[in-house]
Amino acid sequence: MKRKTTFFTLERKRAMTGYLFALPWLLGFLLFMLYPFVTSFMLSIGEITDLEGLQMKFAGFGQYVSLIAGDAAVEFAPALAITIWNTFINVPLILVISLTVSLLVSRKLPGKGIFRLIFFLPVLLGAGYAMEQIGGAGNILQVPENIFRYIRFYLNMEMATFLEELLMQVIGLFWRSGVQIVIFIGGIQAIPDTYYEAAMVDNANSWDALWKITLPMLSPMIFLNLVYTVIDSFRSLDNPITALIRDKTMRYNHYELGSAMGWLYFAVAFLFVGVVAIIFRRTVYYEK
Numbered sequence: 001m002k003r004k005t006t007f008f009t010l011e012r013k014r015a016m017t018g019y020l021f022a023l024p025w026l027l028g029f030l031l032f033m034l035y036p037f038v039t040s041f042m043l044s045i046g047e048i049t050d051l052e053g054l055q056m057k058f059a060g061f062g063q064y065v066s067l068i069a070g071d072a073a074v075e076f077a078p079a080l081a082i083t084i085w086n087t088f089i090n091v092p093l094i095l096v097i098s099l100t101v102s103l104l105v106s107r108k109l110p111g112k113g114i115f116r117l118i119f120f121l122p123v124l125l126g127a128g129y130a131m132e133q134i135g136g137a138g139n140i141l142q143v144p145e146n147i148f149r150y151i152r153f154y155l156n157m158e159m160a161t162f163l164e165e166l167l168m169q170v171i172g173l174f175w176r177s178g179v180q181i182v183i184f185i186g187g188i189q190a191i192p193d194t195y196y197e198a199a200m201v202d203n204a205n206s207w208d209a210l211w212k213i214t215l216p217m218l219s220p221m222i223f224l225n226l227v228y229t230v231i232d233s234f235r236s237l238d239n240p241i242t243a244l245i246r247d248k249t250m251r252y253n254h255y256e257l258g259s260a261m262g263w264l265y266f267a268v269a270f271l272f273v274g275v276v277a278i279i280f281r282r283t284v285y286y287e288k
Contacts (some may be wrong), residue, residue, distance in 0.1 A: 001271075014197075015169065031079055039054070039260060040259045040263065041054065041259070041263060042056060042275045043255050043259035043260075044063055044064070044255050044256060044259040044262075044263050045058065045059060045060065045061055045063070045257065045260075045262035046058055046059050047059040047256060048255060048256065055072075059091045059256070059286050063147055063257055063259075063260035064260055064263075065262060066257075067260055067261060067264055068259075068264075072257060072261075074266075075244060076241075076244065078240075079239075079240040079241040079243075079244045080241050080265065080268065082239075082240045083234070083239045083240055084268075084272070086233065086239070087230060087234065088235040088274070089231075090173065091177075091226065091230055091233055093173050094173055094176055094177050094180060094229050095180065095222065095225055095226060095229060097173055097174060097177050097180075098177040098180035098181045098184055098225065099180075099218075099222070101181050102180075102181050102184035102185045102188060103184075103188070103214075105181075105185065106185055106188045106189065130153035157279065159164045171222055176232065176236075178229070179224040179225075179228065179232075180229060181255050183221050183224060183225055183228075184218065184221055184225065186221070187217070187218045187220070188214070188218065190217075191213065191214065191218075195217075196209055196213060199212065199213060205264060216285045217285070219283060219284045219285045220284050220285070220286060221279075222284075223280055223281065223283075223284045224261075226276065227273060227276065227277060227282060230272065230273055230276055231269070231273060233264075234269040234272070235269075235271075241261075241265055245258050245261045245265065246258075248261060
């Protein structure tokens, strides 16, 4: 007797669940982002003939040629290089900070819920009306001037300047680690306690459990946070490249050049994320 097969297998149910979670973003993209997406690309290869009606004519890929090997490359290339370098430096630091904080607040500590709220606060205040009312992220991240006065009093100017910049960088990294911390905490809580109990029976200490159980089981979350942090680093408004694109478009009204910068920057970021995904996806352990 043949075994009856059903259409809604477990794998298909999981796939449908994933599609349902992605559906709000897809609808939002189609309704609100597709038109400006296409329009910006048309601007990058066109020339505006009527700004009021946004009428344009095809002008070729001259803007891209100028950005790669022309006059515009003088500004674009250094800003892009600085952005990529900052991504190389900041992404590993953010992952280490968020993973360390997640391991600490996941332990049985009094008041750990308050610590979780504090570290997730940047996600709640990172954008929108609340952030505008308190003057933006830069206003929150300002270190009290009294601390800088003490540093300058006891150290020479060069060392004081270095410590001030380092302190601001550390605060900024913590500010950008909120989402990653939440994802890591979710992954840590999903690890069965029986794994750690079995490790204790085999005389494994906490250090062994971290490397043999916690990190392998968290590898999907590490990979997810890696990709997310890279994307978040590229789309940060503090990047020199985004500031350059904003100035060219909004301040100097060079819409065609600004659009070409945006699309070329998008291509570089997309390629960068793809390379990262290809390199690190083989190190991910998925429990069956």
